[in-house]
Each structure stands twice: as C-alpha cells, then as structure tokens.
Amino acid sequence: MPEKVVIIGSGPAGWSAAIYAARANLSPVVYEGTVKPEMIPLGQLAFTTEVENYPGFPFGNVRAFIESAVSKDRHWNLPPVPKGEEQDGQPHYAVQGVELMELMKQQALNFGVRVVSDDIVDIDVDNDIRRVIPASGEPVATHTIIVATGARANYLGLDSEEAYKNKGVSACAVCDGALPLFRSKPLAVIGGGDSAVEEATYLANLKDAATIYLVHRRDQLRASKIMADRALTHPNIEMVWNSTVSEVLGDGNLVTGLRLESTVDDSTRELEVGGMFVAIGHTPNTAFLQNKLQMNEKGYIQWTEAFRTKTSVEGVFAAGDVADDYYRQAITSAGTGCMAALDAERYLAEHNL
Numbered sequence: 279m280p281e282k283v284v285i286i287g288s289g290p291a292g293w294s295a296a297i298y299a300a301r302a303n304l305s306p307v308v309y310e311g312t313v314k315p316e317m318i319p320l321g322q323l324a325f326t327t328e329v330e331n332y333p334g335f336p337f338g339n340v341r342a343f344i345e346s347a348v349s350k351d352r353h354w355n356l357p358p359v360p361k362g363e364e365q366d367g368q369p370h371y372a373v374q375g376v377e378l379m380e381l382m383k384q385q386a387l388n389f390g391v392r393v394v395s396d397d398i399v400d401i402d403v404d405n406d407i408r409r410v411i412p413a414s415g416e417p418v419a420t421h422t423i424i425v426a427t428g429a430r431a432n433y434l435g436l437d438s439e440e441a442y443k444n445k446g447v448s449a450c451a452v453c454d455g456a457l458p459l460f461r462s463k464p465l466a467v468i469g470g471g472d473s474a475v476e477e478a479t480y481l482a483n484l485k486d487a488a489t490i491y492l493v494h495r496r497d498q499l500r501a502s503k504i505m506a507d508r509a510l511t512h513p514n515i516e517m518v519w520n521s522t523v524s525e526v527l528g529d530g531n532l533v534t535g536l537r538l539e540s541t542v543d544d545s546t547r548e549l550e551v552g553g554m555f556v557a558i559g560h561t562p563n564t565a566f567l568q569n570k571l572q573m574n575e576k577g578y579i580q581w582t583e584a585f586r587t588k589t590s591v592e593g594v595f596a597a598g599d600v601a602d603d604y605y606r607q608a609i610t611s612a613g614t615g616c617m618a619a620l621d622a623e624r625y626l627a628e629h630n631l
C-alpha cells in the first residue's frame with residue numbers, strides 16, 4: 279500500500295506538516311535528513327541559540343517545560359541552559375533553537391508520526407503513484423509528497439567564521455540582530471545585494487544601533503537602485519568598499535573585529551565590530567529535485583497557484599524556505615507546513631485516496 283503522505287525535511291515546515299497530517303489520520307512519514315555541513319535534522323534553527331520571535335515562547339524557565347514535554351531519551355540533544363538572567367531564582371531566557379525544534383518533533387511523535395533518519399536523494403513523479411528514493415533502503419510509494427527541505431545560508435567558508443558562529447557570527451539579522459549579544463555594538467554586514475542592504479538597514483534602524491558597516495567586494499552595490507540608495511543615505515550605515523573578510527577576530531568568546539583584505543591592492547586592515555552578518559545569499563536544498571519540479575531562477579520551488587502550496591506536479595506540495603526566497607522565517611515555514619498538509623489532505627479526499 280502506498281503511503282498517503284511522505285514529508286521530506288525536519289524543520290518547522292516539516293514538523294508542522296507532520297502534526298497536521300497526523301491529526302487528519304494520514305499517518306505521515308517524515309524523512310528527517312542526516313548530518314552534513316550546513317544541514318542537519320531539526321533544520322536551520324538547530325544552528326542557532328535563542329529564538330526571540332517565535333510566538334508562544336516568551337522569556338521564562340523554558341527548560342522546566344521542555345524537560346516535562348520532550349521524552350527523556352532525547353534530553354541529551356538539549357543545549358545547556360544559557361547562563362545569565364534569572365527571575366525568582368529560575369532561569370529566564372528565550373527558547374533556544376534546538377529546544378524549539380525538539381518540542382515540534384515531540385508534538386509530531388505524540389500523534390504517531392513515523393520518522394526515518396535518512397536523506398531522500400530522488401523522487402519519481404512519472405506515475406500516478408509517486409515514489410521517494412531514500413539514500414539507503416527501498417523506494418517508498420506514496421500518494422502525496424510534501425517537500426520541506428529548507429534553504430541553507432551561504433557563509434564565507436573561513437575557519438574563524440565557523441569558530442564564532444553564535445558568538446557574533448550570524449546569517450540572519452532579522453532573527454538575531456536584536457539579541458543582547460549584538461545590542462549597541464558596531465556591526466558588519468557582508469554582501470552587496472538586496473538582502474545585504476535589507477539586513478544592514480534592519481540593523482541600522484534598531485533602537486540604540488551603532489555604526490553598521492556594509493562590507494562589499496566591489497565599489498558599487500549590486501542591489502536595486504532604490505535599495506542601494508536606502509543604504510547609501512542611511513546615517514548609521516557606512517560603506518566599506520572593495521574589501522573581503524579574510525579572518526573573523528575574537529577574544530575566544532566573542533567577535534571583536536574583522537580582518538579585511540582590499541580587492542584592489544595588497545592592503546589589509548582591521549575593522550572593530552562586535553558582530554558579523556553574512557548576507558551572501560541562500561542555497562535552497564533542491565539539487566535532488568532538478569528537472570522534477572518547476573523552480574525559479576534561484577532554484578527555489580515555485581508554487582503554481584497563489585496562496586496554495588501546489589507545485590508543478592499534482593500531489594507534490596512544497597512548504598517552508600524551500601519555496602520562499604523572501605521571508606525565510608520559522609513562523610512562515612511552520613505556516614506553510616500547515617498549508618501543505620491541508621492541501622495534501624484535500625488532494626487525497628478529491629481523488630478518493
């Protein structure tokens with residue numbers, strides 16, 4: 279018997295789809311992926327520390343709740359409780375990325391969702407009954423597929439950058455810019471396109487923002503004119519032209535600066551900053567879907583109907599960042615994960631499957 283719903287991916291989109299599909303008695307299976315650089319089970323949030331903007335999780339003693347909700351055999355995966363603020367003798371912090379994702383996974387498991395720790399390397403959509411092809415194991419027949427494989431942030435690829443992730447290096451200003459770690463500090467945004475300008479403007483508009491350096495390898499921005507003007511005229515944004523980052527500098531705990539190399543001569547300089555936001559684009563995890571589903575010019579899956587998660591192939595739906603090169607947030611991914619499950623449910627009902 280074919281599965282009713284196979285979900286590929288285990289970020290907010292995948293788990294939300296799984297929770298909705300399971301509660302609709304569709305017995306979904308989630309392929310959660312395996313560990314690779316820049317991609318892990320539980321998705322992109324598993325790479326970050328505190329998540330302050332996911333509704334429903336105000337600061338508090340988050341761990342007490344999590345330990346009561348998440349099954350004990352996965353407590354090993356919970357990060358240490360952040361040291362710092364206490365209230366009434368209790369830890370007081372925003373939910374951490376891994377904690378939030380473990381809660382989503384637990385919620386799905388509570389409704390009987392089956393989870394397979396494997397990657398899907400191909401899909402076969404030539405017949406009415408679709409198939410997903412795992413890296414190991416036999417192909418799995420299914421009536422519907424929900425692709426929720428996300429998009430990974432591109433980084434510069436420096437060892438020092440890796441060493442300071444979550445200690446002042448980030449790839450998401452909207453997510454992390456307001457964290458105490460970055461507050462009132464001079465910061466650098468790396469890149470020259472629309473998203474780099476957006477990140478820099480976002481940081482520059484925060485309360486108590488210090489100087490935001492926009493570091494670009496060329497002497498003009500790639501961003502659209504209107505966006506570029508926004509950065510060039512912003513009183514808090516200072517352009518650093520013709521420069522690339524050769525090293526992230528720090529004191530072992532936090533970022534303290536960047537070593538920059540000129541792209542026009544042999545000079546180098548140090549820029550004193552308390553954080554670096556890399557804004558050089560994202561790579562959607564769609565390589566295994568080439569020539570199977572319609573994608574946009576950046577490789578994101580294209581929805582074929584407004585406000586629906588339908589793709590170019592009937593019965594195949596896409597949710598989360600893999601189909602969204604604009605918002606890329608946990609809450610929007612969870613939202614479209616819900617939509618994909620409802621779309622799959624309707625498709626199955628319409629086809630008496």
Ligand SMILES: Cc1cc2nc3c(=O)[nH]c(=O)nc-3n(C[C@H](O)[C@H](O)[C@H](O)COP(=O)(O)OP(=O)(O)OC[C@H]3O[C@@H](n4cnc5c(N)ncnc54)[C@H](O)[C@@H]3O)c2cc1C
Pocket residue numbers: 286287288289290291292309310311312317318319320321322323325326328329330331332396397398399426427428429430431448449450453454563566597598599600606607608609611
């Ligand atoms: C450093 C950082 C901090 C962030 N902070 C915030 C924040 O504070 N608030 C916020 O709202 N957003 C934040 N984001 C953005 C947020 O993480 C993403 O928008 C969200 O995780 C996208 O969810 P998703 O389910 O679409 O994809 P992802 O979370 O990327 O999950 C995709 C999943 O698919 C799996 N996968 C990929 N390919 C395959 C395959 N072939 N087979 C099987 N599995 C596969 C991956 O392993 C992964 O588990 C942050 C992102 C980063 C990088």
